[in-house]
Amino acid sequence: MCFALGAETIEQVKHLTAACAGPLAGLAVLPHLRTLRPGLAAIADAADPLALQEMAARAMLAADPVTSGVYYVDDHFVPYAGARPVAKGWNNKRGKAERGRADTHVTAHDGRAVCFVTGEPSGLTVTLPKALTELKKAAPPGAKIMLGFDRGGAYPQVFRHCREQDVHWVSYRRAPLAVPAMLPVITTITVGARKREIAWAEEKVQLKDYGEARQLTLSEHGKAALQILTSDFQACPAQILAWLKPRWREENFLKYASANYGIDKICDYIAGIETNTKITGNPDRKKANAAARTAEKALAQAREDLACLLADPATSPAAKNTRLIPAAQDKITAAHKKLGAAEAARDTIPAKLPANVVDPGAQVALLRTCRRGLQMVLRLLAHNAEHWLASHLNAYLQDDDEYRAITRQTIIRGLAGTITCTPDRITVELQRPGAPRVARALALLIDEINHTPPAMPGDTRPITYRLTPRPPGPNKLRRTITGDLGLAGRRQVRNLEGMTIATSLFRFEDSYARAVPGLSVPWTADSAPAPELLVLNEELAVEVGVDPAALREPSGVALLVGQVPEGVTTVAQAYAGHQFGIYVPRLGDGRALLLGEVIDTQGRRRDLHLKGSGRTRFARSADGKAVVGPMLREYLIGEAMHGLGIPTTRALAVIATGERVLRERALPGAVLTRVAASHLRVGTFQYAAASGDRDLLRALADYAIARHYPEAADGQNRYLDLYRRVVGAQASLVARWMLVGFVHGVMNTDNTTISGETIDYGPCAFMDAFDPAAVFSSIDDHGRYAYGNQPGVLQWNLARLAETLLPLFDDDSEVAVEAATEVLSGFADAYERHWAEGMAAKLGLAAPDRELTEDILKLMRLQKVDFTQFFRALSAGTARTLFTEPEPFDAWSTRREVLLPADRVAVAAAMDRVNPVYIPRNHRVEEALAKATDGEMVPFHRLVDVVSCPFDERPGLEDYTGPAPMGCAPYITYCGT
Secondary structure: OOOOOOOOOHHHHHHOOHHHHHHHHOOOOOOOHHHHHHHHHHHHHHOOHHHHHHHHHHHHHHHOOOOOOEEEEEEEEEEOOOOOOOOEEEEOOOOEEEEEEEEEEEEEOOOOEEEEEEEOOOOHHHHHHHHHHHHHHHOOOOOOOEEEOOHHHOOHHHHHHHHHOOOEEEEEOOOOOOOOOOOOEEEEEEEOOEEEEEEEEEEEEEEOOOEEEEEEEEEEOOEEEEEEEEOOOOOOHHHHHHHHHHHHHHHHHHHHHHHHHOOOOOOOOOEEEEEOOOEEEOHHHHHHHHHHHHHHHHHHHHHHHHHHHHHOOOOOHHHHHHHHHHHHHHHHHHHHHHHHHHHHHHHOOOOEEEHHHHOOOOEEEEEOHHHHHHHHHHHHHHHHHHHHHHHHHHHHHOOOOOHHHHHHHHHHOOOOEEEEEOOOOEEEEEOOOOOHHHHHHHHHHHHHHHHOOOOOOOOOOOEEEEEOOOOOOOOOOOOOOOOOOOOOOOOOOOOOOOOEEEOOOOEEEOHHHHHOHHHEEEOOOOOOOOOEEEEEOHHHHHHOOOOHHHHHOHHHHHHHOOOOOOOOOOEEEOOOEEEOOEEEOOOOOOOEEEEEEEEOOOOOEEEEEEEOEOOOOOOOOOOOEOEHHHHHHHHHHHHHHHHOOOOEOEEEEEEEEEEEEEOOOEEEEEEEEEEEOOOOEHHHHHHHHHOOOHHHHHHHHHHHHHHHOHHHHHOOOHHHHHHHHHHHHHHHHHHHHHHHOEEOOOOOHHHOEOOOOEOOOOOOEEOOEOOOOOOOEOOOOOOOOOHHHHHHHHHHHHHHHHHHHHHHHOOOHHHHHHHHHHHHHHHHHHHHHHHHHHHHHHHOOOOOOHHHHHHHHHHHHHOOOEHHHHHHHHHHOOHHHHOOOOHHHHHHHHHHHHHOOOOHHHHHHHHHHHOOOOOOOHHHHHHHHHHHHOOOOHHHHHHHHHHHOOOOOOOOOHHHOOOOOOOOOOOOEOOOO
């Protein structure tokens, strides 16, 4: 019910309004906290958390037993931030001792929380007996138990206690690994239909302070790589490996429960202060130890002095024998006596004493465990409830890879709902998920639950669930021709069911929202307190058919931040995506909105889209806002790419909102209005395919064909032809990036468009010195999206697109895969052709020459030559000056001369038409954005003017042609979210 009210965790219920949270208590309105607190405190103080935990765990294990009998145990330190004198323990996360408490958690083999115990930090050797006692209470009578530990729990005391309690254990050997006595055996196993050889050895070993145990050694490259210890001599090695392999679930459980269920953020508000009788180190003993060490050092020094004296050739033997040696021996004797006295004095002092004996005023805070224990039990129950929901939902989803993420993102975080309480029943109505596959699975799960309706303790009313009614089916896309629309000029437009909304500025259409209703949700933009136009792209405004002067009026500025007239419905689009290779099933427009579609002066359908307009349903944990700097960056880079002739989205305007947005500091907020051929992405198809609704996927593909590749509609296999055209468009696009040294920085599948336009200028940059490994993004730690990796990454993204379209390619999956593979394999050839032809033009060659091109790029990389400057200098005949060692360049230049056409003037002119003088130099971009953020827009406007005409060299702009000065720090870019 908490989830239905929009609370992601039990902790968030307290933030609900009284009217919303009232139904949880069976009331119209929840009482005020001042009324609730005393009553809740009394309930908590009278509760028995261990009994509640035992009851819940026993019921859970009885209903769904742990058939393997394997449970994982781990200590978890919880820091204490209060002022009470709480005992200290070791915090592994911070690598130091801190005040706090230690929780010992026991989880089942499948990840469910079973029980926990808590107390002062002491280690698993102390807490395991208590935890095992609670586990045995919950486990069915006579059930076999196997406890799994990580290396931190591999202590003889822990193993002995397991043996005493007739419980098996399995763990990793703590370093260093032992030398195996047995030779390894090679075993072939099959994992995921692939055969793999494993080298392992089995033997019995003696563990100090424990006795005989079983040891399995796994070897790699002839060396022991991992050793597993266990008390079970009967189980087969593969089974033992299977038991220990999911040990990471314990770590994942602790991280997940900490992040989502607040197990690290529980405060003990009340504590009893008592005399501290805990045994602790005796400071007098420490002083005595220090005195003994000092005496020991003095003795060692006296002996060293005597040795030096005997070896000194400058001192006469007579002097040594008569005076110096006896004196040195006396010094050694005296040092011996002092050391003996210090040790004797030390031995009379106890090493440890009760803290109150050391310090009569020593106190300790004994935190009340009853309240915290009750809170923890409730939190772990909530975690298990989510685990149950996910696993039962997956019975209908059948998606073992993504079902947990789908449950959390789509069901728990994504659904709203209403609770209706009547005298005889409680009804929970949940909003239907947008993905049909998830909606169907949830509907089936609801039918399962309603078959035996649950009830709250102490309330006999049954709880029934239902979904909101299904929305109307999708409308088919059709193309119509309209005449005079009453706008600037006459033009042809495509329309959907006549749904166009006329405004004083734009005639908005909504073909996407109507063609594929499951892939967007209606949403409105946040209001802007004091919108102010920072920059307007007048050329683009005219192109989309609107008077720039009208956009500068207050009504135009209001429209550009999302304040649309009545009748216009703005939507947030849904999509999934692979982010840095990791699939995320639900991304979407978290801070963006589609204002609508317009038909430009050339008859093209264009999206008008907002960025930074506020949180939407897809916002996840972000604030939905944007700040001035990143939005102006997108405007600037988009205009630079347009000037370079590279397909790109473009910014129509950037509006300051008049609010402050918190990033690393408070920054001025902004909204960007973007114009794009569309916002169809590879991630859009991934989202549609993941829904399992083939009709939705087909409708999306039909829409993409009608909007971007209408020629494909007449093909023998229209969907395969669509894919072929997308592959061709992206091969051309990435080749153009490479030819100007552009590094996108975040080539996720949700940033790969179907139209073939460049989109999302977050952590992008242009390369200065040529380097295939150039990467600028602060979040690309491993260089996945480095300059030289971009073609391969784009091909990988297109493979993901093919996976979504396979059901449309052919009903026979093998035929579909074969067809997709054939099309995708053509990407490399297409890219190579575009790149080779482009490089030939940049070098002034009549035809591509692979060897000549690779040789000059290698030379540029070795001597760190500026990529952009080189090609302009080459046409001007001054390229030699860019090389620190020009001789290799001279040899290369001689080879090139042979291949050049006879008319060298025409060659130079042709080269200058494809080699830019100006690109958005990184240091100039940062300089302009920093000043714009502070309110000075002149440098920004000047830079936009420079990069908008990149091929025409103009006097007075010499400062914009070169890289950052020597000694500048490496350039790093950020997403701006």
